[in-house]
Amino acid sequence: MRLLIVWCPDWPVIAAAAAENLLPHIPAAVARGNEITSCSAIARTEGVRRGMRKRQAQERCPELKIFEADPTRDARLFEPVAAAVEELAPGIEVIRPGLIAVAAQGPAGYFEGEENAAERLVDHVAQTTGVEAQVGIADGLFAATKAAHRGVIVARNRSAEFLAPLGIQELTEPDLVDLLRRLGIRTLGAFAQLDERKVADRFGGLAVQAHKNARGLDERPLAKRKPVEDLEVTQHFDPPVERVDQAAFAAKALAERLHAELNERAQACMRLGIHARTEHGEEVHRVWRCAEPLTPKGIADRVRWQLDGWLTNNTLTAGVHLLRLVPEEVIDAAALQLGLWGHDAGAEKAARAFVHVQGLLGPDGVLTPVLGGGRGPEDQVRLVPWGDEKTPRHDPDQPWPGRLNGPSPATVKSQPATLTDAAGQDVVVTGRNDLTGIPHRFALNGGPSLDVAAWSGPWPVDERWWDPETARRAARMQVIAGETAFLLVREDGRWAVEGVYD
Amino acid sequence: MSRSATATLVALGVNPASELTETTADHATGRVLPVRGELADLLPWGGLRRGSTVSVGGSTSLLLALLAGATATGCWAAVVGLPHIGVLAAAELGVAVHRLALVPRPGGDPAAVVAALLDGIDLVAVEATRSLSPSLARRLSARARQRKAVLLAFGAWPGADVELQVVGSRWEGLGRGHGKLRDQALTVRASGRGAAARPRTVELDLVGGGRIEFLHSKGELAWVP
Numbered sequence: 239m240r241l242l243i244v245w246c247p248d249w250p251v252i253a254a255a256a257a258e259n260l261l262p263h264i265p266a267a268v269a270r271g272n273e274i275t276s277c278s279a280i281a282r283t284e285g286v287r288r289g290m291r292k293r294q295a296q297e298r299c300p301e302l303k304i305f306e307a308d309p310t311r312d313a314r315l316f317e318p319v320a321a322a323v324e325e326l327a328p329g330i331e332v333i334r335p336g337l338i339a340v341a342a343q344g345p346a347g348y349f350e351g352e353e354n355a356a357e358r359l360v361d362h363v364a365q366t367t368g369v370e371a372q373v374g375i376a377d378g379l380f381a382a383t384k385a386a387h388r389g390v391i392v393a394r395n396r397s398a399e400f401l402a403p404l405g406i407q408e409l410t411e412p413d414l415v416d417l418l419r420r421l422g423i424r425t426l427g428a429f430a431q432l433d434e435r436k437v438a439d440r441f442g443g444l445a446v447q448a449h450k451n452a453r454g455l456d457e458r459p460l461a462k463r464k465p466v467e468d469l470e471v472t473q474h475f476d477p478p479v480e481r482v483d484q485a486a487f488a489a490k491a492l493a494e495r496l497h498a499e500l501n502e503r504a505q506a507c508m509r510l511g512i513h514a515r516t517e518h519g520e521e522v523h524r525v526w527r528c529a530e531p532l533t534p535k536g537i538a539d540r541v542r543w544q545l546d547g548w549l550t551n552n553t554l555t556a557g558v559h560l561l562r563l564v565p566e567e568v569i570d571a572a573a574l575q576l577g578l579w580g581h582d583a584g585a586e587k588a589a590r591a592f593v594h595v596q597g598l599l600g601p602d603g604v605l606t607p608v609l610g611g612g613r614g615p616e617d618q619v620r621l622v623p624w625g626d627e628k629t630p631r632h633d634p635d636q637p638w639p640g641r642l643n644g645p646s647p648a649t650v651k652s653q654p655a656t657l658t659d660a661a662g663q664d665v666v667v668t669g670r671n672d673l674t675g676i677p678h679r680f681a682l683n684g685g686p687s688l689d690v691a692a693w694s695g696p697w698p699v700d701e702r703w704w705d706p707e708t709a710r711r712a713a714r715m716q717v718i719a720g721e722t723a724f725l726l727v728r729e730d731g732r733w734a735v736e737g738v739y740d
Numbered sequence: 741m742s743r744s745a746t747a748t749l750v751a752l753g754v755n756p757a758s759e760l761t762e763t764t765a766d767h768a769t770g771r772v773l774p775v776r777g778e779l780a781d782l783l784p785w786g787g788l789r790r791g792s793t794v795s796v797g798g799s800t801s802l803l804l805a806l807l808a809g810a811t812a813t814g815c816w817a818a819v820v821g822l823p824h825i826g827v828l829a830a831a832e833l834g835v836a837v838h839r840l841a842l843v844p845r846p847g848g849d850p851a852a853v854v855a856a857l858l859d860g861i862d863l864v865a866v867e868a869t870r871s872l873s874p875s876l877a878r879r880l881s882a883r884a885r886q887r888k889a890v891l892l893a894f895g896a897w898p899g900a901d902v903e904l905q906v907v908g909s910r911w912e913g914l915g916r917g918h919g920k921l922r923d924q925a926l927t928v929r930a931s932g933r934g935a936a937a938r939p940r941t942v943e944l945d946l947v948g949g950g951r952i953e954f955l956h957s958k959g960e961l962a963w964v965p
Contacts, residue, residue: 584862585839588816591860592841595853603853604818605842607827619827624841644913644920646832648800651824676917692914716914716921723911723921737826739911739921740800 240394242342242352242375244323244359245386246316249336250276252369253315254305265299270307309539310482310546312336317547320524322366326359331509331527335543337383339527342375352391376400380451384408397454402427409448414441426452435600446601469503470564471496478517478557485545486538488561493538496563506531509566512544516556522548525566537563592624601625613641613699614714615650615725615737642697642714647725647737653683655726655735657690657717667696667713667728680719682735688720696728773810773862773890776834778944782904782930788863790888793881795868795897798906799926800825801833801946803865803894808834810863810890815839818857820846821867822894833946851876858889868895902932907941 246252250268255278260266265281267274274295277286284299296302312335323338324330327345330338345355356373363371374385374392381397384404392400401408404426406418423429430452437449473492479485500507510532513523526540541563548554592604605621610630612618618641620631632638657665659675666674677690695715712729714736723739772787780786788794788810796803800822807817807830816839819825823844831837841861846853850871857864858880868877878899884891893900907929913922924946931939 584814584816587860588839588841589860591818591857594856594859595843598849598853598856599843599845599847603843603845603847605844607837607840607842609828609831609837615826615828621827621842644922645924646826646828648804648826648829649824650826650828692911692916692919694914694917694919718911718914721909723914738800739924740909 240342240375240377241379241382242327242340242345242355242359242373243379243382243386244319244338244340244363244371244373245383246319246336246369246371247387248276248278249316250307250312251278251281251305253312253335254308255303256315257311258305260303264303265301266303266305267295268305268307274304275307309335310543313540313543314546314550317524317544317551317553318367319363319369319371320547321553322363323359325366326362327355329525331525333379333527337386339379339382346375356391378451378454381454398430399454401452401454402430409452411444411448414445414448417441430454438601439597469499470562471499472560472562475557475559475561478559479545479561480549480557482542482546482549485549485558486542489541489545490538492561492563493534493541496537496565497532497534500565500568503568505565505568507537507565507568508532510537510540511564511566512541513562513564514545514548514554514558515560515562516554517559518556520554520556522553531569589624596624611638613638614727615642615646642725645739647739649738649740651735651737653735655683655724655733656681656687657715657726657733664733666731671696671698671713677715677717680717680724682724690717690719691721692718695726699727771888773815774813775809776805778946779805779809781942781944782928783902784932788890788892789901790862790890791885792901793884793891793893793897793899794902794904795893795895795900796904796906797895799909800894801829801924802904802906802926802928803892804830804835805833805946806892807840807863807865811836811839815862816841816860817863817865818843818861819865820850820854820857821869822865851880854880854891855883858883858887858891861889863890863892865892865894868893868897874898900932902930905929905931 251266254268255262255266263280265278265284265286267277267281267286269275269292272292274286274288274290274292276288281299281302284302286295286299286302292304295304316332316335320330320332320338323340327340329344330340333339342352345359346352349355349358352375356375359373360371363369372386372389374382374388374390376382376385376392377395377397381392381401384401385392402425406424406426406429407415408426409415418429429449432449434446434449438446471492473488475488479488496507508528508531510526510528511523512526513521515521524544526544528536545558545561548558595604601623604624606624608620608622608630609618610620611632617632657677658679659665660678661675663675665677668674673696677693679687680690681687693715696713697715699712699714712727715726715728717724717726724735725737725739727734727736772785772789775783775787783794788806794806796806804825811817812834817835818841820843825842827837830840843853843857850869854864854866864884866872866880872880877897881891881899905928906926908927910925911921911923912925913919925943926946927941927943929939929941
């Protein structure tokens with residue numbers, strides 16, 4: 239999917255400086271504990287770097303102002319930026335404070351071209367909030383984020399080429415980066431060239447994701463599972479929530495409820511919609527997108543941040559009296575990596591074994607079936623690699639006239655066959671769906687000819703008759719020959735066995 | 741105890757001297773995985789005892805049906821080999837396919853794959869092929885015993901605790917030019933070691949074609965017999 243990413247560089251520092259009214263010419267940094275986690279551009283020119291010890295940073299830059307890390311502050315001050323972007327590009331998703339994703343198609347269409355859209359967004363954010371932002375566009379979240387860091391637009395289908403020359407440290411997993419470096423792999427391109435199977439084998443599941451990223455593939459298949467319509471949790475507040483500490487308390491309770499609901503459905507949330515309504519009838523909502531399934535704490539944090547953002551930036555004219563959480567996108571919890579879902583010990587053990595086998599055979603070595611709509615026995619089943627998203631091939635909710643009811647064949651394998659009448663003539667299905675003879679002998683794949691003991695059909699298969707490209711005219715029959723029952727299909731003037739009821 | 745009473749007990753599959761004896765405690769402690777009602781008679785333990793190896797011959801449907809009871813009650817199953825199994829038929833026979841994984845092409849060293857699966861999966865069905873030599877097969881059965889998993893072999897398997905061979909199969913419902921396949925009647929010859937030592941022939945109706953319902957909340961399927 240083509241994504242537009244709006245990135246505000248050094249956001250924690252910008253937010254901290256804004257909160258403390260720090261003058262822009264004073265170098266600043268944010269530290270968690272003793273480690274610098276973010277620094278301003280000015281501080282960087284003085285030699286301050288991320289990952290440094292506080293003291294080391296102060297040695298290099300004595301006038302450095304250091305703030306303690308505060309995710310709530312980051313989120314609260316980011317809300318006006320998100321709102322500004324949303325004015326031009328509806329449907330935004332906040333990935334974290336400082337980073338917003340939106341489908342590129344909308345703004346690019348509206349502003350006639352991606353360059354134009356990017357320019358307009360940067361201008362608009364600067365004018366309304368005074369924050370400097372950069373925009374990047376590319377296919378896939380990982381590539382688009384890297385594009386935003388560089389403020390470039392990557393042409394369609396060129397994400398892999400764009401990523402190839404970038405250094406291996408662009409991957410977000412420090413242990414993996416360290417390991418790859420020691421193996422002499424210094425660019426994303428070099429990493430991308432490794433065989434996926436070997437990556438799975440040597441480095442495990444996290445590395446497979448990183449490898450997908452490095453190849454410019456989307457981190458998740460786009461076929462999203464639409465969440466259940468009625469799944470949402472709501473909370474009325476009487477009196478309305480007006481203060482941040484009240485918001486934190488409300489967020490925690492609501493998050494646990496949502497998590498429990500998802501848990502019951504064996505799902506995990508990847509995109510969270512937060513909706514609020516005030517006493518004055520104002521409605522606001524914001525979507526948070528996450529790279530990892532949200533834990534109860536992750537949900538609570540985002541709800542708290544968002545409420546905090548709305549309450550302190552005068553977006554709302556009154557307290558919040560209704561809060562609603564809607565999981566916008568969920569994934570199957572059973573398909574997740576271990577450790578994220580520690581409830582079902584059996585599923586966890588099974589997942590470990592499957593991943594082990596994927597290590598031996600490659601990701602496509604272990605498949606899980608997903609049943610869906612369709613007519614034929616093969617149509618209704620889709621096999622997806624273990625760990626991938628389980629979406630059926632066809633919509634199970636549509637009616638499928640012409641679908642065979644009753645038992646399905648236990649073996650589904652297409653093989654040529656012959657069906658002849660007593661005179662040894664091929665039994666043909668006419669245009670009016672009649673047989674030209676009484677089935678007498680049957681042979682499978684050139685094998686011995688068997689007496690037909692019973693038969694039924696033909697039942698017409700008229701698939702996609704409205705589309706000449708994929709239209710399929712065929713007829714099915716059930717035949718018992720030599721004590722075995724077969725499912726036959728007549729297509730293009732030939733009989734074939736579609737399945738065996740063995 | 742009179743002789744006839746002992747004989748009756750043996751006929752019922754109760755043999756106190758054998759490790760294969762079914763006890764109520766086995767069921768209660770989860771040492772026996774449940775199977776569909778009509779299959780319980782085939783097995784000396786009334787289900788699939790953890791750690792055992794059961795070989796199935798002559799019918800894919802029977803193999804699939806053996807996976808149904810356990811997966812429906814929360815166990816996980818894997819099928820190694822057998823690239824053409826009908827997943828739809830499995831679902832209709834009651835297999836919870838969302839707890840089923842397929843390894844259709846186990847590669848050059850299938851024993852390593854089966855061994856890895858036995859470590860974490862309750863029920864592993866394996867196609868007996870030439871690349872699994874008798875000694876490898878025995879080792880895998882030992883692994884299953886050690887890991888408290890059930891090894892279901894499709895085809896001849898040396899050292900199987902129970903062998904189920906389908907010797908006859910009859911479909912009901914299909915006539916000469918009318919009807920539809922409805923029920924399958926299988927004649928199964930069960931033999932093996934311990935309590936199953938005395939070969940028995942059992943007739944059973946395998947009622948497939950259960951209605952499959954989509955559960956919207958999970959995108960999963962429920963089986964409605």
